[in-house]
Amino acid sequence: MSFKKIIQKSKDTQGSLEITGSKSESNRALILSALFKNLSLKNISNSDDANVLQRALLPSSPVIDIHHAGTAMRFLTAYFAVQEGTEVILTGSSRMKERPIKILVDALRSLGANISYLEQEGYPPLKIKGKNITTSKVELSANVSSQYVTALMLIAPSLPQGLEISLLQQITSMPYIEMTLKLLRQIGVKANLIENKITVPHTNTIESQTFIIESDWSSASYFYSIAALSSSADIILSNYKADSLQGDSVLSIYYKHFGVETSFDYRNKRVRLIKKADFRLQRNNAKVDIQLNLVDSPDIAQTIAVTCLGLRISCRLTGLHTLKIKETDRLVALKTEMEKLGAAVDITKDQLTLHRVSNLRKDITIETYNDHRMAMAFAPMALKIPIQINDANVVSKSYPDFWNDLKKLGFQYAEDE
CATH class of the missing domain: 3.65.10.10 (Enolpyruvate transferase domain)
Incomplete structure (x- = not known):
């Protein structure tokens, strides 16, 4: 399955989802x-x-x-x-x-x-x-x-x-x-x-x-990105807990930088993501707007990098040396695909620096390199620009229901025949 184009017409995102186990x-x-x-x-x-x-x-x-x-x-x-x-x-x-x-x-x-x-x-x-x-x-x-x-x-x-x-x-x-x-x-x-x-x-x-088995926090990262890139958002994800075994639960901390607040329903084991419509990112005078060491949670690096690109802010992500031996060399893949969208990206063996971009190029085709996380990390960009994801069925590696769950949040797309 290959999508010609993904479009999210509404910039306000609401919905409830139950993600598969971690x-x-x-x-x-x-x-x-x-x-x-x-x-x-x-x-x-x-x-x-x-x-x-x-x-x-x-x-x-x-x-x-x-x-x-x-x-x-x-x-x-x-x-x-x-x-x-x-x-x-x-x-x-x-x-x-x-x-x-x-x-x-x-x-x-x-x-x-x-x-x-x-x-x-x-x-x-x-x-x-x-x-x-x-x-x-x-x-x-x-x-x-x-x-x-x-x-x-x-x-x-x-x-x-x-x-x-x-x-x-x-x-x-x-x-x-x-x-x-x-x-x-x-x-x-x-x-x-x-x-x-x-x-x-x-x-x-x-x-x-x-x-x-608790639902997957790495998969939840894409909905954090969706919330961050929306004008406003209210997304409920089922079967999550505050005392998670999963390291990627740190998302609830990292995405505060992007205006996404996390609340836990302890009784029903649900997590709620809220993006306030009046949130404004506080830029600083440093060389980069966001700096994170992801040595303990490298699987969410692609998601965070693309979130920053969609918000047109700069970031430096470090601790990424394991990305080079994943399904693809994720640092090279990120640089290649983000630059198609108009970004300027520098990478070393263990870090990625995204510089601020003024405008995003539209109708770009994103290659996935047999990497499920490339497809899912770039999909939320549809909130900003129409975008195509090639070899979209690669998501089945970790999250087969991903495209159906995006539909529940209002995303629309056309498949190649």
Whole structure:
């Protein structure tokens, strides 16, 4: 499905939505439910990534293709490494074969795992022969991807001696590691993080229970952007909580810069986004209007950058080194597509600076580079200019209902035949 044009005629946005379960929580919980058979899950994400992971955990073939699902690749590498007697090949898309996994494989090999590369050293596809692992200590760099750390944490309870993980260098995306810790504790695994050391004890059994997955805060970011770019907005999102496990819940703080206030309905687990019609952005005399360090929440960087572009304000976003190894090099992709709209953008290996733009170019086609977040981050720009999003069905990776939910808020679009 490819949209010729997205238009939002009304600049006042109102509506109520229920977003699918968090992809991040779902993927973690799915691995844990495979390890602990008496753990039931509700509100699992309907994203491609979660569906791919569910199918992979019940493989019908020794060759498992996870397509573009980077989280699944990392979590499954660790999971199958400890499934004694199993032998699988983990592969994926051409882009997946360019995404490094050496740090995780090296860590697993140091524990005794049997993993080999079938093509390029350090990259998928992988051949994994599951075995009983008794080593209980491991070190790995924590400054590249928190998913490497989480992959080890998730399998740790199943190891005979548990696992002690020593994290080297500065930890990136810390809220995602904390999410994993809290998930483990909620189901009854006594995991701890003290300074740079994570300890997860062997846990043979847990109490039978049902874990309800919260809706996805990364997906909520697009509605924060819509609220910010609207003249006024009143948007209610269901199945959210103030004490979220998800790091991207920091949206409620960041979007105050753009006039979006967040209130929580604790009883009904709903969040309400209000953009007051009389809000005026307070510009300052600094070189940039907005400066944020997103090292702990890189998945919302694209959304925030496009919000600033739509409001024609400048920003400097730092802590973005992980964006270069995502579905695409997101820093390069952002620069390319934002400059089509008339922006001036500077990027380094870990930051993006957007300069103020006086006018936005209309009827521009945005390429998505097989990246779901590129499509969803740019869609709210329709509140400012007619815009086309190519390969719009890429949103199914994390949020298949995205375009239908935009319709509920009054967005209109025409599809290519």
